[in-house]
Amino acid sequence: MSSSALRKTMIVLTAVGLCLAAYLTYVHYSGVTPPCSIKGNPCSEVQKSQYSLLIGIPVALIGLLGYIAILGSLLLAPDGERARLATMALILGGFGFSLYLTYRELFTLHKICEWCVSSAVIMTVLACLSVWRFLRGGDLLPVDAATGAATPGADEAPEPAAPLGAARS
Amino acid sequence: MSPGAGDDEGDLTRKQRREQARGERKALEQAEAARAKRRARLTQLGIVVAIVVVVIVGIAIASGGGGGKKTVSVGSHESNATVAEVKTLIDGIPQSGNTLGDPNAPVTLRYFGDLECPICKEFTLEVLPTLIPKYVRTGKLKIEYHSLETATREPEIFKTQQVAAYAAGKQNLGWYFIETFYHEQGEEDSGYVNEKYLQGIASQVPGLNLADWTDARSEPTYSNEVAADAQAANQAGFTGTPSFELGKTGGTLEKFEPGTFTEAGPYEAAIEKQLKS
Numbered sequence: 001m002s003s004s005a006l007r008k009t010m011i012v013l014t015a016v017g018l019c020l021a022a023y024l025t026y027v028h029y030s031g032v033t034p035p036c037s038i039k040g041n042p043c044s045e046v047q048k049s050q051y052s053l054l055i056g057i058p059v060a061l062i063g064l065l066g067y068i069a070i071l072g073s074l075l076l077a078p079d080g081e082r083a084r085l086a087t088m089a090l091i092l093g094g095f096g097f098s099l100y101l102t103y104r105e106l107f108t109l110h111k112i113c114e115w116c117v118s119s120a121v122i123m124t125v126l127a128c129l130s131v132w133r134f135l136r137g138g139d140l141l142p143v144d145a146a147t148g149a150a151t152p153g154a155d156e157a158p159e160p161a162a163p164l165g166a167a168r169s
Numbered sequence: 170m171s172p173g174a175g176d177d178e179g180d181l182t183r184k185q186r187r188e189q190a191r192g193e194r195k196a197l198e199q200a201e202a203a204r205a206k207r208r209a210r211l212t213q214l215g216i217v218v219a220i221v222v223v224v225i226v227g228i229a230i231a232s233g234g235g236g237g238k239k240t241v242s243v244g245s246h247e248s249n250a251t252v253a254e255v256k257t258l259i260d261g262i263p264q265s266g267n268t269l270g271d272p273n274a275p276v277t278l279r280y281f282g283d284l285e286c287p288i289c290k291e292f293t294l295e296v297l298p299t300l301i302p303k304y305v306r307t308g309k310l311k312i313e314y315h316s317l318e319t320a321t322r323e324p325e326i327f328k329t330q331q332v333a334a335y336a337a338g339k340q341n342l343g344w345y346f347i348e349t350f351y352h353e354q355g356e357e358d359s360g361y362v363n364e365k366y367l368q369g370i371a372s373q374v375p376g377l378n379l380a381d382w383t384d385a386r387s388e389p390t391y392s393n394e395v396a397a398d399a400q401a402a403n404q405a406g407f408t409g410t411p412s413f414e415l416g417k418t419g420g421t422l423e424k425f426e427p428g429t430f431t432e433a434g435p436y437e438a439a440i441e442k443q444l445k446s
Contacts, residue, residue, distance in 0.1 A: 031431040033288075033409065041409030045320055048287050049357055054228065089217045096221040100229055109358055110322060135210055 003079065006133050010087075010126060011074050017122040018067035024060035024115055028052065034115060042111035051104045059101060063119060066094045070126070081137075088130040095127035243372050251352040252373050258298060259344055260375075262306055266338040267347075267394075269301070270311030276304070276443040278312045278436075279414040279422055281402050284330050284350045285362065286320035286410045292430040293351040299433035304440055311418065314347055315398040319410040326362050329386075331395045333367045336385035337374055345374040415439055417446070 001009075027034045027047055036043035046052065052059055070090045077083035098120040105112050263271055278300075282289040297312075304310035314334070321327035330350070337346035349370050355361030371382055385391070405414060405424060414422035427435040 031291075031429045033428070033430075036409075041319070044288060044409055045286070045357070048291070051232065054232070085213055085217075088214070089220075092217050092221050093224070096225040097228075100225050103229070104232075131214065134214065135207070137206070137210075 003133065006129060007074060007079065010129050011071065013122050013126050014067055014071045014074060017119055018064065018071060020115060020119045021060055021063035021067050025058060025064050028058040028060050036114055038112065038114065043113040043115055046105055046109060046111050046113035046116060049109055051101070051109065062097070066090065070094065084134045088134045091123070091126045091130040095123045098123040243369055248373055251349055252375065255345060255348040255352065256375060258301055259348065262301070264341040264344050267314040267335055267343050268311055269344040270305040271308040272311065274308055274311040275418055276310045276440055277416060277418045277422060278310060279315060280312055281315045281317040281398070281407055281410055281412040283317060283319045283321055283327065283410045284334065284347070285354065285357065287354065287357055288430050289411045290351045290354045292411045293348065295431045296433045296436055300436055303437070309444060310440055314343065315401065316395045317399060317402040317407055317410050317412065320357060322358060328392055328395055330362050330367060332386055332391040333371065335391040335394055336382050337371065337377055339385045340377055340381060342374050342377050345377070346370060349373050415443060417443060
């Protein structure tokens, strides 16, 4: 998978996660009952539990802000080592937070919220992709205009850009 | 072969060797640079992971283990405040079993709840204080409380706590028990409901004869009532609490989905509609 395709995949996943978090934030503030296919509507109970707040801030809102930050790092920062590190750090933070919330659902509340699980799955996939993207490097320099292929090893030992016409000398 | 040509060949070989050696050196340098970069990335990844682990463990510790059993301290400031609040809300309103309000009130609201359900607590503490003075106290509405297990994990505990409320209803004080329970509801899934807790709730119900209440709890009537409620909820298609049915008293009650458990507006609108129809 090219770096461009990987980045686009991550943008799409982050956008989906952002929509989920936005909906759960709306649920929190509006007091509406989220639809849930599990008997007893555990989603609603998880959303209303004491663990739906962290120091008084709804965890759904924290998730929404996290997804916005991740999307910002993917869309706004130019693709480079630092941007990839920042994206990975944000995603791993979100992944860790998702792990904590899933632990609370499974072992403290003994209830599972489908909406939260969906977000946790997205965050897990994003964590794998972001670590892979960061560790493998690649495609950091401009793609070859003629072939469309990335310069091999460009990320490993990037050379300063050669002046125009240098290739002919 | 001329000696000159041999020199050229020797020069070429030396040049090729030099270039080859330079190429190998460059390749080695690049490989070393790549290894150093990978090491640096792994170190950065390790640092990020370590920071995340520390932060998440900190959050987990700070937010507690989820335990914290809550028992009612009868006579405490909290208990006295609850008793006073409940008394202000429902004192003087007719009660019969699990029903609050005039039996001949024109509109009936059927409320399916679980005493451990935090959303039921929200509804009871935030919506009912508007509906009870406006519609129940004025004889326009009666509210029937029914049981549907959702938040309580153990079916036996669920039955015990709901039966305890119904047994208070035998003395026409069921709504005191229900209201007090919701006011002092403990942390969800912390296993706070035990005999001591139920006795604590009962002892805060004004005028409840504890010996009669204890005897009534073992009557099969009330556990059958809890089972019948579950069947009724199932037939109505209810899966969550609180759930409601609303309609004219004596007529068929329809499923009522207010969309909120904290705002009284939709409840008032629906009750007004029933009163005008």
